[in-house]
Amino acid sequence: MERGTWEGSRGGIVAIAIAVLAPPVAHADPDSPPVHLADTGLYSDPASHRVDARNLHYSPQYPLWSDGAVKSRWIFLPAGKAIDASDPDLWDFPVGTKVWKEFVFGRRVETRYMEKVSEQEWRLATYVWNDDETDAIRAPDEGIRNHAEIVPGKRHDIPGIADCASCHEGQRSQVLGFSALQLSRDRDPGAPHAEAVTPDMVDLTTLIERKRIASQPRDWVSHPPRIAAKSPVERSALGYLHANCGSCHDRSTSLASIGMLLRQPASADESQEPVGTTAVHQKGKFQIPGDAPGGAFRIEPGDPARSTVVFRMASRNPMRQMPPLGTKVVDAEGLDLIRRWISGMGSDVRVTAHAEEKP
């Protein structure tokens, strides 16, 4: 094998190993999600892609960057059941809850699916659309690499189940992007890639009014959650980090030991350590290539070029990129926001942001 050929398949050794060792697809297994997306209950009329009216359309105010995919999301809550929000950061969804997220890169490419089948278990799957968008079939457990073009030279990976689990499992709630802060009616106008809210969408207020959320400890209708920040740029930056980094970099996950907490709590709480202080002026293990050993600051106030958060956001080198999966294209808009936020910091900055109820 020629060396040049090997270089062209960078990362392939790891990928091949995953593929070889991954369990085989279990088609039509009664313990697995349906083989066809149409059988999950998303559509009332699959042929026309008409979504069943019982599935609630929603949009998080801080969307996860997915290489520019146009995304649509729906949630189904069993009739007469409500989400228990007594812990504002750990919503307890009723058994039977289903969640879908559709990815469009010029055409429908995949639709991801979660279903809560018992108090302890969620099932995860993703469905791959055919070229004429008439059917979507459950992807193999190991996913599909380089499935659809994103931009010239970059192709979208259909994630494997292990990839899905690496973000969704181990969370306070396995459903990401459907939370008090994300659904707040007090939406951040500066959020990168914010999606238009359409009349059919539900938000935190409508869910409470329809009694689909119960036992919430605070009056989120009068005081919708909002990130407390010193400036609009900071609010948006913290919201961006919350959505794109906070699902892993949170005290409740297995990565808590890293000590970088970027998830915003649903409500202000005097007892909680300010989230931003675990990154600002804090050294991590990562070294920027060419730097002397010793670790660099995760966020160096006033100097985005010396901030590892920025360096890793700006990379799509799989050895150092952040997020480490789910994206092959740098989010220029998000990166610009974080750079502007860091550039505007004074050397004595202390980020004390948390979500609060808007007065």
Place this chain on the structure above:
Amino acid sequence: MNASPMKHVLGGLLILSFLGAVASAAEPSRPPDRVARGAYLVQTMACNDCHTPWKMGKEGPEPDMTRMLSGHPEGMPLPPPPKLVDGPWGIVASVTMTAWSGPWGVSFTRNLTPDPETGIGKWTEQNFIDSIRNGKIMGKGRPLLPPMPWPMYRSLTDEDLKAMYAYLKTIQPVRNRVPEPLAPEDLRAGAR
């Protein structure tokens, strides 16, 4: 040392079989049999072959057990890997056996000692298990790179992985900040 990388590999495998010492005393909170089991697994599964820097001893190359499992030495900057001619030869290792160059770029073996800042001292048991199971740092981060044989090790039982973690937490912490890996584009760009 002028020995070829493959000689190092073979030498490591041979020497491995003579590594007999089993675990140091266990912490009171850990069952001694679990730590001993972990020591046995770490030693027989060749962890020292790559995670302990090698040196030239009286009998030839040998792992430097004063730096046991501390990964690629921080104070050992390397020149760019030699450019190989096209052909079947494709992987080069440093004489320490801790830096490896191949189609994936350059990987440096990790510090597995319980040093909290540069080793796995802050890792939880679950972080260790997730790393091996998923082939990613702490189960969620960047991919583990060759020659780390995690695709084989991921078949270990939870109990064996817990034993290995328990043993690694008992060894001497070594402060050694291992460099970040280099991708092929880094090498082309001259990054070090």
